[in-house]
Amino acid sequence: MQNFELYNPVNYVFGKGQIEKLKNLVPENTKILIAYGGGSIFKNGVYDQVKAALSKSFKANHIVEFGGIEPNPRYETLMKAVAVIREEKIGFILAVGGGSVIDGVKFISAAVHYEGDAADILRKRILFKDVSQVIPFGTVLTLPATGSEMNSGAVVTIEATQEKLTLGGSALFPVFSIVDPTVITSLPKRQLQNGVIDAFTHVMEQYLTYPHDAMLQDRIAEGILQTLIEIGPDVVENPSDYKLASNFVWSATMALNGLIQKGVPSDWATHMIGHELTALYEIDHARTLAIIGPNLYRVMFDTKKEKLAQYGKRVWNLTGDSTEAIAEEAIEKTVAFFHTMGMKTKISENTDNYENTADFIVNRFEERGWKAMGEKQNITPEKVREIVEMSY
Amino acid sequence: MQNFELYNPVNYVFGKGQIEKLKNLVPENTKILIAYGGGSIFKNGVYDQVKAALSKSFKANHIVEFGGIEPNPRYETLMKAVAVIREEKIGFILAVGGGSVIDGVKFISAAVHYEGDAADILRKRILFKDVSQVIPFGTVLTLPATGSEMNSGAVVTIEATQEKLTLGGSALFPVFSIVDPTVITSLPKRQLQNGVIDAFTHVMEQYLTYPHDAMLQDRIAEGILQTLIEIGPDVVENPSDYKLASNFVWSATMALNGLIQKGVPSDWATHMIGHELTALYEIDHARTLAIIGPNLYRVMFDTKKEKLAQYGKRVWNLTGDSTEAIAEEAIEKTVAFFHTMGMKTKISENTDNYENTADFIVNRFEERGWKAMGEKQNITPEKVREIVEMSY
Numbered sequence: 001m002q003n004f005e006l007y008n009p010v011n012y013v014f015g016k017g018q019i020e021k022l023k024n025l026v027p028e029n030t031k032i033l034i035a036y037g038g039g040s041i042f043k044n045g046v047y048d049q050v051k052a053a054l055s056k057s058f059k060a061n062h063i064v065e066f067g068g069i070e071p072n073p074r075y076e077t078l079m080k081a082v083a084v085i086r087e088e089k090i091g092f093i094l095a096v097g098g099g100s101v102i103d104g105v106k107f108i109s110a111a112v113h114y115e116g117d118a119a120d121i122l123r124k125r126i127l128f129k130d131v132s133q134v135i136p137f138g139t140v141l142t143l144p145a146t147g148s149e150m151n152s153g154a155v156v157t158i159e160a161t162q163e164k165l166t167l168g169g170s171a172l173f174p175v176f177s178i179v180d181p182t183v184i185t186s187l188p189k190r191q192l193q194n195g196v197i198d199a200f201t202h203v204m205e206q207y208l209t210y211p212h213d214a215m216l217q218d219r220i221a222e223g224i225l226q227t228l229i230e231i232g233p234d235v236v237e238n239p240s241d242y243k244l245a246s247n248f249v250w251s252a253t254m255a256l257n258g259l260i261q262k263g264v265p266s267d268w269a270t271h272m273i274g275h276e277l278t279a280l281y282e283i284d285h286a287r288t289l290a291i292i293g294p295n296l297y298r299v300m301f302d303t304k305k306e307k308l309a310q311y312g313k314r315v316w317n318l319t320g321d322s323t324e325a326i327a328e329e330a331i332e333k334t335v336a337f338f339h340t341m342g343m344k345t346k347i348s349e350n351t352d353n354y355e356n357t358a359d360f361i362v363n364r365f366e367e368r369g370w371k372a373m374g375e376k377q378n379i380t381p382e383k384v385r386e387i388v389e390m391s392y
Numbered sequence: 393m394q395n396f397e398l399y400n401p402v403n404y405v406f407g408k409g410q411i412e413k414l415k416n417l418v419p420e421n422t423k424i425l426i427a428y429g430g431g432s433i434f435k436n437g438v439y440d441q442v443k444a445a446l447s448k449s450f451k452a453n454h455i456v457e458f459g460g461i462e463p464n465p466r467y468e469t470l471m472k473a474v475a476v477i478r479e480e481k482i483g484f485i486l487a488v489g490g491g492s493v494i495d496g497v498k499f500i501s502a503a504v505h506y507e508g509d510a511a512d513i514l515r516k517r518i519l520f521k522d523v524s525q526v527i528p529f530g531t532v533l534t535l536p537a538t539g540s541e542m543n544s545g546a547v548v549t550i551e552a553t554q555e556k557l558t559l560g561g562s563a564l565f566p567v568f569s570i571v572d573p574t575v576i577t578s579l580p581k582r583q584l585q586n587g588v589i590d591a592f593t594h595v596m597e598q599y600l601t602y603p604h605d606a607m608l609q610d611r612i613a614e615g616i617l618q619t620l621i622e623i624g625p626d627v628v629e630n631p632s633d634y635k636l637a638s639n640f641v642w643s644a645t646m647a648l649n650g651l652i653q654k655g656v657p658s659d660w661a662t663h664m665i666g667h668e669l670t671a672l673y674e675i676d677h678a679r680t681l682a683i684i685g686p687n688l689y690r691v692m693f694d695t696k697k698e699k700l701a702q703y704g705k706r707v708w709n710l711t712g713d714s715t716e717a718i719a720e721e722a723i724e725k726t727v728a729f730f731h732t733m734g735m736k737t738k739i740s741e742n743t744d745n746y747e748n749t750a751d752f753i754v755n756r757f758e759e760r761g762w763k764a765m766g767e768k769q770n771i772t773p774e775k776v777r778e779i780v781e782m783s784y
Contacts, residue, residue: 001638003407008400014655015395213635215622216643219615227608243605246393250655251608263406263642 001214004262010150011176014250016242018178019046022053022094025138025176030091031062035081035105037069037097044186046142050096064088069097072278073104075158079118082111085135092136095174098143103154106172109134121167122156128169138176142183144249145195145286147202147256149177164275179253181245189236192248193342194286196232199252200225200337201289206266208297209375211306214263218310221260225315227251233340265375270296272373273384276361281351290343291350294335295390299383301327303376347391358388393606396654402542403568406642408634410570411438414445414486417530417568422483423454427473427497429461429489436578438534442488456480461489464670465496467550471510474503477527484528487566490535495546498564501526513559514548520561530568534575536641537587537678539594539648541569556667571645573637576627584628584640585734586678591644592620592729593681598658600689601767603698606655610702613652617707619643625732661765662688665776668753673743682735683742686727687782691775693719695768739783750780 013021026032034050041047054063066081084090085108095105110128111118112135120126128134141149148154153168184192207221228251235244254260273296274288283291297304305327312318312330320326338345347354362381373379379387405413418424426442433439446455458473476482477500487497502520503510504527512518520526533541540546545560576584599613620643627636646652665688666680675683689696697719704710704722712718730737739746754773765771771779 001407001635001642003410006404006406007402010399012398014398015393018395213638215635215639216615216619216646219618220612223608223611223615226611230607243393243607246605246655247607250393254608263638 001212001217001263002265006258006262007170008150008173008258010173010257012150012179012253013176014179014181015246016180016182018180019049019140020053021178022050022138022140023056025178026054026057026094027092027136028057031064031089032058032092032094033064033066033081033085033088033090034094034096035066035069035101035108036095037067037071037101039067040186041096041142044142044183046096046140046183050094050140064090069101069104071100072155072157072164073100073107075107075119075122075156076160078104078107078156079111081108082118085112090135092138095137095139096142098141099146099148102139102141102148102174103146103156105137105139106148106152106154107156107167109137110167110169110172119158122158122163122165125166126169128167128171131171134171136175139174139178141177141179141249143187143191143195144179144184144252145198147199147253149174149179150253150257162279164279179249181242181249182240184235184245184249185240187239190284190342192236192239194284195252196228196236196248197290197338197341197343198286199248199255200228200232201270201286201293202255203228203260204293205268205270206261206264208304208307208311209265209267210303211310212264217260217262217264220254222311222314224251224255224260225311229315229337232337236341267373267375269373269379269384273361273387276364277347277357280357280360281347281354283347283350287343287350290338290341290345291347291391292387294331294338294345295387296379297331297334299387299390300374300379303374303378345391347388354392357392358385361385361388393604393609393655394657398650398654399562400542400565400650402565402649404542404571404645405568406571406573407638408572408574410572411441411532412445413570414442414530414532415448417570418446418449418486419484419528420449423456423481424450424484424486425473425477425480425482426455426457426486426488427461427493427500428457428459428487429463429493431459432578433488433534436534436575438488438532438575442486442532456482461493461496463492464547464549464556465492465499467499467511467514467548468552470496470499470548471503473500474510477504482527484530487529487531488534490533491538491540494531494533494540494566495538495548497529497531498540498544498546499548499559501529502559502561502564511550514550514555514557517558518561520559520563523563526563528567531566531570533569533571533641535579535583535587536571536576536644537590539591539645541566541571542645542649554671556671571641573634573641574632576637576641577632579631581628582676582734584631586676587644588620588624588628588640589682589730589733589735590678591640591647592617592624593662593678593685594647595620595652596685597660597662598653598656600696600699600703601657601659602695603702604656609652609654609656612646614703614706616643616647616652617703621707621729624729628733657767659765659767661771661776664765665753665779668756669739669749672749672752673739673746675739675742679735679742682730682733682737683739683783684779686723686730686737687779688771689723689726691779691782692766692771695766695770737783739780746784749784750777753780
């Protein structure tokens with residue numbers, strides 16, 4: 001097992017009716033900013049619940065609101081919130097939304113006290129390790145998928161230059177996150193499907209590499225995959241079923257809260273290629289993962305076949321003596337699961353005029369100087385080309 | 393799934409050679425107390441590693457030592473450390489040892505600023521939620537088993553009155569814990585066996601109850617059990633095998649760091665009965681669990697048979713249609729595993745003159761006013777009698 005440090009100070013508050021606890025979780029005598037996205041919180045009742053909980057501890061003039069944080073949150077938008085916080089002397093931010101709103105708030109939190117050009121936080125990958133550098137924040141999750149509610153990373157896009165960049169550091173964990181699984185009841189089926197596949201692929205990126213000594217991490221990763229496979233097809237049909245909803249939401253957090261990555265190699269090339277499909281064709285993030293993942297496993301079969309066979313045996317209960325046969329069947333089982341979850345696993349099913357996709361992506365990676373990706377750093381531009389062309 | 397709060401701010405630093413990181417983890421400009429037990433740290437080299445790491449940041453006159461914390465740490469001993477801390481104006485405690493030393497340091501941490509009779513911390517079950525109430529502490533683990541390195545609970549015995557009592561609260565998490573799996577190399581085989589069975593039973597107490605909706609928690613619990621079954625027999629023979637050691641030590645932490653208990657019912661009656669066997673006959677804690685656990689499952693069979701069958705299928709790969717038959721076989725598999733791990737699973741194999749054990753334990757529980765235990769509060773004194781007599 002590789003050496004690791006596990007540090008995750010988020011107070012994670014899970015369950016029905018937990019939004020009411022906001023009144024005890026948000027610090028008193030502080031002016032707070034409620035940050036949100038496109039306004040779905042007004043339709044699903046979460047805004048009203050948040051305001052009702054806060055009204056017990058806060059006077060109305062101690063609460064400022066900032067809406068309009070986009071999916072794939074924009075630096076330009078977030079800097080407007082930074083200006084509001086500086087002007088209004090805000091001491092605490094409450095992110096109410098999904099991964100984009102929470103990611104956006106992480107950037108806002110880091111930018112307020114940053115001296116110099118705040119874009120450097122992203123471009124120079126400044127790490128925030130000291131909580132005195134940032135504005136503390138909590139979250140109320142409304143869309144499970146990204147795990148942002150229980151990790152310290154974020155992705156932000158600079159609109160002007162079309163750069164999608166990351167930030168992070170141990171000071172950027174939420175102080176608390178309230179996760180009420182009943183919030184998924186009002187989500188469109190497409191978003192629920194995306195959430196399941198996004199969480200599933202987060203696990204695969206950290207699990208489907210090569211055999212190693214971290215036995216318990218493998219078991220936990222397999223447990224999350226099994227749970228998502230068991231509940232996925234049903235939860236998108238019956239999101240008001242609390243058993244299904246609660247296991248989905250908790251699995252999505254556990255998929256990317258840092259635990260299963262400790263001590264193990266990880267891949268993340270599916271995400272890196274998928275991001276380009278979103279940039280090119282605006283295909284939903286999760287749907288790009290469903291397209292790329294299985295073809296990446298096929299192209300990198302020699303690297304991954306032992307782990308694919310373990311996955312096939314333990315997660316899909318496949319049997320047999322041939323590592324290769326079980327590994328191949330495991331990929332087919334995965335694709336079939338993605339189809340059950342409403343994914344279209346070819347680029348051509350998601351967009352027209354895709355013929356130059358491989359050229360475009362390979363060029364882009366080469367421009368950035370990326371020589372290789374993946375857990376063995378053997379997913380070269382040529383392999384990327386093969387994966388993308390196989391995905392047409 | 394039951395509502396839950398998950399909060400665990402321990403900076404858990406795992407792996408080979410990590411003790412060296414002490415120089416960055418212990419706060420500077422603070423006088424520190426190194427607390428330890430019977431002196432095994434002088435034989436296994438951990439003391440020297442700790443002193444070497446600290447010498448890089450601390451002058452010798454900023455380090456005070458306190459040894460002699462017993463297994464089942466005594467209130468009377470710990471109060472001597474409290475006096476040292478008050479006199480020497482210590483600002484940070486470093487616990488170097490196993491669960492007893494770490495539990496003892498949690499009490500010391502809580503008692504220093506406590507006004508009034510410190511025994512009330514235990515007798516009145518005072519919760520410590522505010523870090524300003526306590527002296528911060530870190531740990532260097534030398535004996536895996538209890539999970540104390542990553543939780544906020546402790547057990548302390550008041551010698552004068554023979555009371556074994558608990559304390560806890562979110563302020564009593566270690567600030568950091570350094571867990572180097574190579575420390576187990578020098579442990580006696582008996583302690584390694586005990587550590588595996590202690591960790592295994594910690595999982596069973598939180599898992600082996602009745603079927604519920606927390607699907608992922610079950611999977612994680614089963615993953616820890618499977619890992620301990622896979623490595624247990626070998627790690628006690630080859631503790632210097634890093635693959636075995638690292639999975640054992642990490643599994644022991646995960647068994648009782650709070651994660652698998654979230655959202656689920658738990659039992660803990662095996663521990664409560666087992667504690668009395670230790671008090672009566674000084675049988676090692678883990679060995680009392682190996683005696684009581686299987687007989688508790690037998691006596692409470694009607695309550696636990698569905699979960700026993702799930703455990704049999706998923707952890708032991710048992711097959712068949714009869715819930716009862718699989719459940720029974722699962723108990724036998726568990727006993728056989730305990731025997732493989734060197735446990736003697738009858739009281740009569742561990743002590744002579746045991747005939748009045750059931751009377752004694754049942755009387756003791758009745759004196760305390762305990763009417764029932766277990767996840768369904770149906771382990772009555774009469775059931776306890778049956779379990780203990782079956783264990784003769």
